[in-house]
Amino acid sequence: MYIVVCLDTMGGILFNNRRQSRDSVIVNDVVNMAGEKLYMSAYSKKLFKDVDGITVGEEFPFTYDEGAYCFAECEIPEEAVDKAEGFVIYHWNKLYPQDVSFDISLVKNNFKLESSEDLVGTSHDKITKEIWKK
Amino acid sequence: MKKMKLRFITLLAVLCVLFTACTDNAVTTTDNITDVVTSADITADVTNGETNAPAEDTQEPQETQEPQETEKPKDTTAPTTKPAETEPPVQTNPYDRPITPAKTYKPVFSVPAYTNKAxxxxxxxxxxxxxxxxxxxxxxxxxxxxxxxxxxxxxxxxxxxxxxxxxxxxxxxxxxxxxxxxxxxxxxxxxxxxxxxxxxxxxxxxxxxxxxxxxxxxxxxxxxxxxxxxxxxxxxxxxxxxxxxxxxxxxxxxxxxxxxxxxxxxxxxxxxxxxxxxxxxxxxxxxxxxxxxxxxxxDPNGPPKADPNASASYVINKGNHKVHKADCGNIKDMNPDNRIDFVGTIAEILAQYPDASSAGCCHPY
Missing domain, CATH: 3.40.570.10 (Extracellular Endonuclease, subunit A)
Incomplete structure (x- = not known):
């Protein structure tokens, strides 16, 4: 299972139970990457409202299936980090308000940065996509 | 003779019953029409499928007087197709109107004194x-x-x-x-x-x-x-x-x-x-x-220093081991190959990178 998450410069994920930002480029990229193995909450599904084949779950991480992608717009528990095959992180490269953040060190949890690429967003000049694997 | 008389009386009785029923039906139909006041009621009548009223007209008088306003009248000119009200109502935006903001605004609220959160x-x-x-x-x-x-x-x-x-x-x-x-x-x-x-x-x-x-x-x-x-x-x-x-x-x-x-x-x-x-x-x-x-x-005490034992996000330059705050404006374009994203305490950074030093642009510690 891969955990897919969007972070600001301070590791922030949410503010007042709402996503910090959104970008259609990320939606398309996630869909192309995950195919039929994309899992998310009902809240996140609104972001992917025109996409079929997504499994909506109640509690993160929704599945531990190998090769599945779990889109996280919530706190990410340590247990999920322990069992994850890898992470796909989209860095907004901006600072947003936050009250839920991702504070777990990937390096200390034996993940290694496999690749990094910059995407040009529709409302973001640069979104950095990182893939981390164990 | 007696048989003929008996048959005549029986026939007369049947005729009397039939005549009474017809009279009551006329009264009942009139009552049904007066009960249907609005088009919505008529709609309700039709959508409830009350098309069997004519059969009920042949029932006992007390049954036709039941308070069934949804009964469809026998009127053959009544609509036979479902009206437009079965289509979903048009969504209107309740906020689609201009507003005039007040010239002054004095919100009432209280906040704690500043404690390291912006x-x-x-x-x-x-x-x-x-x-x-x-x-x-x-x-x-x-x-x-x-x-x-x-x-x-x-x-x-x-x-x-x-x-x-x-x-x-x-x-x-x-x-x-x-x-x-x-x-x-x-x-x-x-x-x-x-x-x-x-x-x-x-x-x-x-x-x-x-x-x-x-x-x-x-x-x-x-x-x-x-x-x-x-x-x-x-x-x-x-x-x-x-x-x-x-x-x-x-x-x-x-x-x-x-x-x-x-x-x-x-x-x-x-x-x-x-x-x-x-x-x-x-x-x-x-x-x-x-x-x-x-x-x-x-402030003579100098700028605040990070608590060395508090976990936070930092970025370490792989080449010179300069430690930046994660939101430092000078690291946005740092080459990913030179960048180490570190979540932990200053003490952990110094334990892992003994020669690390605080970046002068953001002073993390």
């Missing part, structure tokens, strides 16, 4: 907008300066139509409390910024003195821009509108505001996208400020 939630993070203040009709309002020439409040319905398309110009106006000084531990050195109450990126107002406030670099970068970017991104991605109100809070006749109240609420999705109510502090860690005049000086 902003705090107010009113459970729910903005104070009333229903009458919500609209999808874009507008901008900038309150008049008060008698001390201080800005008062600003209010807008932000949308794609309010956002600027050109480039930003220069600002010449100096808001009250503008006593500028430089400090090497402040990002970009200048203590004060001319802070737009409503960001230029949202409404394009630049040198409008009614939209400008003397704010610290910390207020601007940590306490205002994050909210402005959140709203700007949302409007750009969705095309929706956001109610956005910024109110500076002054104590007495002070020329420098203590902070600003920032409220935001997305209209079309009724707050599902954007909803916040925060107070951002007009402070600068490491600087002592006189809010009566805006004068300022360095």
């Amino acid at each position: 902003y705090v939630a107010v009113n459970g993070n729910e903005p104070f907008f009333t229903e009458d203040e919500k609209t999808t009709v874009a507008f901008e309002f900038y309150g008049e300066l008060d008698s001390l020439k201080r800005c008062t409040y600003t209010f807008a319905c932000v949308g794609e139509e309010t956002m600027p398309t050109g480039s930003r110009g220069s600002i010449s106006h100096k808001p009250t409390g503008w006593v500028q000084n430089k400090y090497d531990f402040v990002e970009s050195q200048n203590l004060y910024n001319r802070c737009h109450l409503i960001a230029w990126q949202l409404t394009g107002e630049n040198n409008n003195k009614q939209n400008l406030l003397t704010g610290t670099r910390y207020l601007n970068v940590q306490g205002m821009i994050p909210f402005e970017d959140m709203v700007g991104d949302y409007v750009t991605e969705t095309g929706n509108h956001v109610m956005y109100r910024v109110t500076p809070i002054f104590t007495g006749n002070n020329l420098l505001a203590d902070g600003v109240l920032i409220e935001g609420w997305s209209v079309e999705d009724e707050g599902d996208g954007i909803c916040f109510n925060v107070y951002s502090y007009n402070v600068q860690p490491g600087v002592i400020i006189d809010y009566a005049t805006g004068e300022n000086r360095a």
Whole structure:
């Protein structure tokens, strides 16, 4: 299972139970990457409202299936980090308000940065996509 | 003879029964028509499938008098097709009307003293907008300066139509409390910024003195821009509108505001996208400020240092092991091959990288 998450410069994920930002480029990229193995909450599904084949779950991480992608717009528990095959992180490269953040060190949890690429967003000049694997 | 008489009486009795039934039916039909008052009732009659009324007309009189207003009358001219009311009603936007903002706004709330967090939630993070203040009709309002020439409040319905398309110009106006000084531990050195109450990126107002406030670099970068970017991104991605109100809070006749109240609420999705109510502090860690005049000086205790045992986000330069705060403006374009994202304590960094040192631009420790 891969955990897919969007972070600001301070590791922030949410503010007042709402996503910090959104970008259609990320939606398309996630869909192309995950195919039929994309899992998310009902809240996140609104972001992917025109996409079929997504499994909506109640509690993160929704599945531990190998090769599945779990889109996280919530706190990410340590247990999920322990069992994850890898992470796909989209860095907004901006600072947003936050009250839920991702504070777990990937390096200390034996993940290694496999690749990094910059995407040009529709409302973001640069979104950095990182893939981390164990 | 007797048989013939008996047959005649029987026939007469049958005829009497038949005559009575017909008379009652005429009365019942009339009653049904008077019970159906509106077209909605008729609709209800039809949609309830009450098409078997004619059969009921042959029932006993007391049954036809049951209070079944939904009974369809025998009238053959009654509609036989389902009316338009079965189609889903047209969705109307209750906020699609202009509003007139109030000339003054004095929110009542309380916040704790500053403790290392650039902003705090107010009113459970729910903005104070009333229903009458919500609209999808874009507008901008900038309150008049008060008698001390201080800005008062600003209010807008932000949308794609309010956002600027050109480039930003220069600002010449100096808001009250503008006593500028430089400090090497402040990002970009200048203590004060001319802070737009409503960001230029949202409404394009630049040198409008009614939209400008003397704010610290910390207020601007940590306490205002994050909210402005959140709203700007949302409007750009969705095309929706956001109610956005910024109110500076002054104590007495002070020329420098203590902070600003920032409220935001997305209209079309009724707050599902954007909803916040925060107070951002007009402070600068490491600087002592006189809010009566805006004068300022360095804190003799120096800028605050990170708690070496508190976990936080840092970025370490792989080459020289300079440690930056994760939100340092100088690391945005750091080569990913040179960058180490580290979440942990300063003590852990120094344990792993004994030669690490604090970056001079952001002073993490």
